[in-house]
């Protein structure tokens with residue numbers, strides 16, 4: 001898997017761990033999730049995003065863009081972040097897309113705001129599309145935080161035990177994509 005190899009390569013670089021620690025990710029995720037739980041495992045990710053001035057819209061991406069999962073831009077007119085997600089995706093994938101774009105806002109929001117027009121500042125396909133080192137790091141960080149928001153640490157550990165570490169089982173429990181469950185397992189070193 002190309003994306004996995006890129007993530008592994010970056011993760012082994014000396015500065016990587018310093019830039020965003022898993023414990024820091026958990027701290028941010030705990031704050032984001034406050035007042036947003038639905039039941040024991042799942043959270044209302046749209047409600048969480050709304051707390052941070054993000055407006056979510058489902059868009060029918062077509063043609064070359066049909067595999068785009070989501071994008072985010074800052075509109076100086078209404079001073080809101082606008083997150084567009086792919087209307088054709090499944091519910092779990094949409095949830096991850098919202099969490100991923102929200103994570104860009106939280107981690108890189110100042111940079112997003114410095115763009116004067118409504119320029120698209122994140123446009124997500126597979127991580128394999130990203131070429132610049134800084135962009136890849138941003139993607140990895142957004143993915144780490146997104147999966148931490150959707151899969152809280154304590155509940156994740158409970159689910160990990162009860163499903164015997166099944167990616168599919170964990171994804172079902174939290175109503176997230178397998179991709180999100182996989183990243184969370186990787187961040188918490190469950191594959192080591």
Ligand SMILES: [Zn+2]
Nearest residue numbers: 122124139142
């Ligand atoms: Zn991204």
